[in-house]
Amino acid sequence: MRLVRGMAALAISVALTSCAQPSSDHAAAVTPNAVMSSGAMKEPEGDSLRRLRLLTSDQYINTLAYIFGDDVKVDANFAPLPRTEGLLVVGASKAGITESQVEQYQRVAAAVSALAVDRRHRDFIVGCAPADAKGADAVCAAKFLSAVGRLLYRRPLSDALLKEAVDNAGETAVRLKDFYAGLQLALEGMLLSPRVLLVADTAEPDPMNPGRQRLDAYSLASRLSLFLWNAAPDDALLKAAESGALQTEKGRTLAVDRMLASPRLEAGVRAFFDDMFGFDQFTALAKDPMIYPAFTGKMAADAREQTLRTVVDQLIVKKKDYRDLYTTRETFLSPMLGAFYGVPASTWVPYEAPAGDPRVGLLTQVSFLALHSHPGRSSPTLRGKALRELLLCQPVPSPPANVDFSALENPDPRIKTQRARLELHRTNPVCAGCHKITDPIGLALEHFDGSGQYRETEKGAPIDASGALDNRQFTDTVGLGQSLHDSPALSSCLVKRVYSYATGSTMSADDRTTLEYLDTRFAAQGYRLPALLRSIALGDAFVTIRNVPPPAAKTASLSAP
Amino acid sequence: MSLSLSVKRAVLLSCIATAGVLGTGVAAMAGSPGEQTLKNRTIGYLMTDNQWAIYQTAGAKDECPNGLSKWGPRERFKVMFPDNGTKHTLKETQIALEGSIWNPKAGPDKFDYAEAGGKISYGLNLDGKVGPNDFTTPEGDTGIDNQLFRVIGCDDNMRGPSGPVYGIGHSYLRNGTFSKVLLELTNVDDLTNDPEVDVTVTRGLDKWVTDAGGDIVLPGGTQRVDTRWTKKFVQHHKGKIVNGVLMTEPGLVRILNARNRTPVEDLMYDGRFQLKLTAERAEGVIAGYVDFRRFYLNFNREFATFVQAYGRSDAHAWYNKLTELADGHPDPKTGANTGISGAMLVKFAQVFIEYPDKQVAAKTAERKSTH
Amino acid sequence: MRMMSKVAGLTMAALAFAAAGSCANAAAAPKQPQVLADDYVAEPLPPGFQVILTEREGPVFADANGLTLYNWPRRGLRIGAAGDYPGKSDCTDKRVTETGGFMEPYPPGLVVPNAENRPTCVQVWPPVYAEEGAQPVGAWTVITRDDGKKQWAFRGQAIYTSWLDHQPGDVLGTSVAGPGGRSGGRNIVAPAINMPPVFSVSTTVRGRVLRAERGNDRAMVYTSDRDGVNKSNCSETCLKDWTPVLASALAESRGQFTVFERVPGIRQWAFRGKPLYIRGRAGAAPDVNDEGGSVAGWHDVYTQRVLAPPKEFTVQDTLTGDVLADRNGKTIYVYSCMEDTQDQLACDYPDAVQDYRLAICGGGDPVRCQEQFPYVAAAKDAKAESRLWTVMWIDPMTGHRAKEGQTGAKSVWAYRERPVYTYRDEEPGDILGHQFGESEGLNNGYVGFFLKNVYFGRE
8 A cells, every 4th residue: 555655656756847737646645544553553674864964053053052041142144055855954964164154153153152251151151160260270171171062062072082172271271371261262162163063973883783773872862852952962862872771762762752842842843844844035035115015024024933833833732633734724923913914913812713714724824925926926836836845845847948937027907817917827838837736726825915915806806716736626725725735745745854854864765665654654643743753753764874885985084083 | 872882892802802813704804904993893093103283384484484493502502601701600501591491480582583473284273263373274274273383383393304302202102112192992883974982092002013114103003001000091082073084072182102211291171183084094183272381391301401402492482482372271260371272293003902901991891881 | 269159248247138118019019038138259359348238239349448339430421521441540639610511502611509619529439549559459450540649440440439428338429310310420339249141130229130131132030929949830821921041051050049940951040949030932022121020920039129118108100110109199209410520520419519409499499499399208206117218307498408406407308318309290190200300300300219110211
C-alpha cells in the first residue's frame, strides 16, 4: 500500500515537471484510515546524513540569550542563507563564510564578551572572583571558561582547548593588569571559533548495531536542541549526553519528552514554520502606500505574528490536526489587524470568524495573501504557486525567458478583475500548461486584495471566487481550504519538511522509506505535530548516520575536539 | 424602549469586555471595515486632531492686516530694560515679569497687539444673534462667536502648521500617551438623520493605528476606556444628527489634553459639538465660551516662557486681551464675563470602544438610557 | 581585595524600616514584612568614609561625619553648560552676583537678589578636602582645585557635602521635585547595588523601585500574591499578561536575588523569595508607567520603602496618577527653585532668598502668596513616621524660618525641610497648581506631590 502511494506521489512530481495536469491524487491516494494503527507499525531501519552547517542568526541569538541572559543584546543580522528545497536551515549546510561575515561575527563576539565581564555583569556571570583582579587567576578562569565553553561548544572543552583558553586569558590579564580583560579576550576567541559557529555532526560506531554509525551523544544533543528549541543544548541536555543516558532509549525518550513539554518548544515550532512558510520574505515586503495605506511595516510584522501564533495555538497548545490549519476559523488579532478586519482588538486577542465569513484557515490570513501578491495588486498566480510549493511540496517551474508580460499588464479599463486579466494565461497554450496548476487556486482568493484586505468587488465588478485544486472544484475559500485539507500531499509535504529541517538535509531516494513510515504514523496519530516531532526525534534515522563513501578529492574536515 | 435597550447594551458591553469579539457576517466584510462600524446603534470616535480654531489666509493678509505678533518676551524685555550700561536686577526684571504672568492683572499695555480680524472665522453662533463682532464661516454661516480668534489669531505660535505651540501640541497628541478623547454615540438609528442621540465623552488608553507615514490615524482601531484616572471627567451630552452633522445641546464641555508635558482640562460653558459624521471619521468644531482664566493658566503651565518666546506670544498681552474680549458666562457676583467665545477645530477617527470594567459599563448604560 | 556583596545596615541599623506605612495605595497595599535595605557592592573607601543607609535614597557614601556626599557632573543647559569636568572643580569661593543667562529668553548679567550677601558655592557645597598626603583608594582619587587645595573625587567627579545636611542620613541637598526636578545638577554619590544586570533600582517618593530591562526600555517589575517562596504559580492564562524575568544559564543566586527553575530548564529570578515578572508579553511595548500596579493581587517591588507621611494626609486620584493630599483632599505641592547662575545654587528652601517664590505665588505679595499657595498647617508637636516629614516654624510674610512664639509664625509641614503647600484647587483630585511657575514649575515653581505620575512620571 505504501508502494502504491509512493508511486502516485512520484507520478505527481514527474507530471508537474512537464506541466501536464497532475493526476488526480485524491482518488489514487491511499487514505490513512486504511493503514494499520500506529501501535502495530514497525519503524523501518533508516539513517540520515552527517552534516556540517552554520548556526542561523536566531539559533546564535537564542543560544547567547540562554547563556548570558536576555539583557546581553546581540545585534546579529548575519547574511541570509540560501533557501534549499524549501528550507533556509538546509541551506545552512551549503553556506560559506565570507570575509565580511567574519567581520560581523567578530563585531558580535567583541560586544558580547565585553558585556559579559563588565562591572555590572561579572558578578552574576563569572561565578567566581580572582584572587587579584589586577592579574591572572588560572583557577577562576578555568572555572568560568569551562562552564561557558561547554555551553558554547555544545560539549565539554577538551583539556587542550581549555588550557589554551586559560593561558590566553592569563597572558592578557598579566599584560593589561586586569583579570577581566583576560577573560574577555578568551571569551571573544571562543565566540569566533568555528566549533561554535558551525555545527558538525560527529559519528561513532553504534555499539548496539555493529557496522552502523550513530551520532555521538553531543551531536545528538545538538541535533535535538536545534530541531526542537532552535538553540544549542541546555545544561540538562548536556548532562544527559555526558552521562550516556541520551544514548539509551529511556534516556532519549525522557529528554525528548522534557523538550516537548517545555515552553521553549514554542521557539522551535515558530522557527520551523517561519522557515517553511518563507516568512524571511517579510523583510523585503513593501506595498504601494498609495494603494494600500493601511499596510505598514507594523502590519507586516503583525501578520507574520498572527500566523505563527495561530500555528502554535492550534498545533502545540490545542494539539489539533495539522490539516485543520487550513480550515479553522480561529486565529488572533492585534490592534492593527483588528482595524484591518473591522473587529475590536485593544491588544492581541483570540478571534473566531463567524460562520459564513470567508476568512478560514491560514490561506486567508494577511501573511499569505500579502506575501504572495504584488506591491499594488493581488496575484492568483503567485498565491497558487505558493500553495503548491510551500504547502504541497510541488515545485512550479519558472516562466520561460521569453514571456511577454505586456499583454498581462494591459491597462484597458474594461478589464476590471484579475480573473479577466488572467484570461490570457488560460487561452495562450504556451502559458496554460503551467498556469492551470497555479491560477485556479489563487483565483479562489480574489476576494482579498494585495494587502490581504477583503473586498466585495474589484473596480466595481463583482468577483468570481470559484477555483479548483487539481480535480476538485469549489466556489469559495471554504472549499479551497477543505480541498487542501483533504489532499494527501498536504501532510506528506509537512512530514518531509519537518524531517528535512530536523536533519538539516535535502531528501533523496534513501530517505523514502523513513518518510513513508513517518507519513503513515503521522496520519495514524491524527496529524498531530507534537507526535510527529516525537516520532522523528526518537526515530532510528535521526540518530543513525548513513554510510557515505568519502569523496575522492582531498578535503579538510574538523577533527573531533 | 429604555429598559430593554439598557439590558442589550449591558450585554453588548460585557461581550466586548470579555473577548473583544463582535459577530461579523459575510456581509460585514463588505467594503472597508468602517462601513460596519455602526453596530447596535453605537459608534465610537477617537480625537486625532485638536487645535484652537484660527482662520488662516495666505500671508495672513485678511485676518492680520497689521502683521503677526511682534512683542514676545524677548522683544519686550529689550524695550523695558534696555542694554545701556544700567545694571538691572533680577527682581525688577525677570522675576517681576514672571510674577506678573502668574499673578496677572489686566491693564493698559504700552506694546501694541496684533489682534486678528477680518470677516471669516470658524466656530458657532453661540448666542443665537448676529452682532457687529461676529464672524461668518467659510461655508457662509453667520453670527459666529469667536473672540478667542481675535486674541490668538495673529500669534505666530498658534498658527499651523509651523507655529511652535501648534506643532508641539500636534506632536504630543500623536506621540503621547495621555490625550485620547473618546466620543461614544449611542441610541443612533441613522448616521445621517436622527433627532435624538446620546454622546458620552471619556478618555482612552491605547495607542492608535496609523498609516505608513505615522501621521494619519486609521479608523477601526480599538480603545479601552480609562475607568480610573479620568473617570470624573466622563460627560454626557444629548444631541441630534441632521444631514450627517451631529450637533449637541449646549452644556459644560470638558476636554482633556496634554499639549506639552502637562495634563490639562479645557472648559467651555454652553459648549457644544458640531461634527460632520461618516462611518470612518468625524470632523468639525467644539465651540463655546472658553473659561479664559483656565485657558490662560493651562497655556502657561504647558508652555514655559522660552517656548512662548519662539513665536512671540506674551502672556501679559494675552491676559489683557482675554479680559477685554471676554463675552460670555458672567460671574454671578461681579457680572464680569468669565468666558470668551471660541472654538476648537477637531478631527476624529472611528474606533471600537471597550469598557474594561463591566460594572462601569452597566452604570453608564443606565444613565445613558434615561432620556 | 575581593569584591563582596554586603547587606547595608551599618551605623544606621536602627533604620530598619517597617513598610506598613507606605504611601501609595495605602488602602490596598498589604502589610509587608520587615524590609531589608538595598544590598550594595562594597568598595574600598578612603579613611573615615562610610556608607550610610538613608530612608529614601538607599545606601549613600558619606564622609567621616556621616554627611552625604554629592557630585556635580558637567551638563548642558538650555544655553551653555555648568558643573565639574572630570578631575576638576568648578565650585569656588567666588561670590557670583549675576545671572548666567542659561535659561532663555532672559539675558545674562542680571543682578541676583541679595547679591552682596549671597553665599558662595563652597559655602553651600563644601568640598570634601583631602588631607595632606592622602592617597587614592579604589575608585577614589585626589584632585587639585584651582585654589591649590586637594579634594576627593569618586570616579573622577569632585565630591562635596551639602550645608543643608546636618546629621547622618540627611539627604537634603537635592531638589524635592523628584529626581527629574532641577537640583542644580547635583547628584548623590552612592555605591552600586548588587543585583543581576537585567535589573536596576531607582529612587521614587515611595521608595526604591525595581525595574527590569525589556528591549531598550526599563519595565516595572511585579510580584504575585499567588506565588510561593521561590515558586511560581503563573502559567497559561497568567502568562498571557505577565512575563517571568528569566535568568541565564550561568546565573547564580546571590544576595537577595535567587534563581529557581520554574519549569525544567527554564530559570526565573526571585527577589527576597518572590518570583519576579514584567507586565505584558516580552516583545510588547512596556507599561505606560506601571499599568500592572493597578491589578489586584500584584505588587510593585521595592528594595526599600519610605516610612509613612503625616497620618492626616490622604491619597487622591488625579488625571495622571495619585497624589498626596491634605486631610481635606487638597493636593499637596512642593516648591522647586534654582538660580540661573554659574554656580547653580538652589533657592527652594526657607533659608534661601524668597524673592523667587514670592514672585510666583503672589506677584511679590506675601499675603496673596498665602491665599494662592497656603502652607499646610501642622500641630507644633506633630510627628510623622518618616524622617522626611518634619514640622517647622515659618514666618509667612517672609517665607523664612521663624522662632516659636514669634509674631505671625506658623507651624507647617515640611518635606525634606522645605515647606509644602496646597493651591486653590476646587475638588479632591484637582492638580491645577501642578507645573505652576517658570519652566513648567521646575526652575521656580510648584509641582504636585505625585506618588505615582502614570503618564508624565520623571522617575
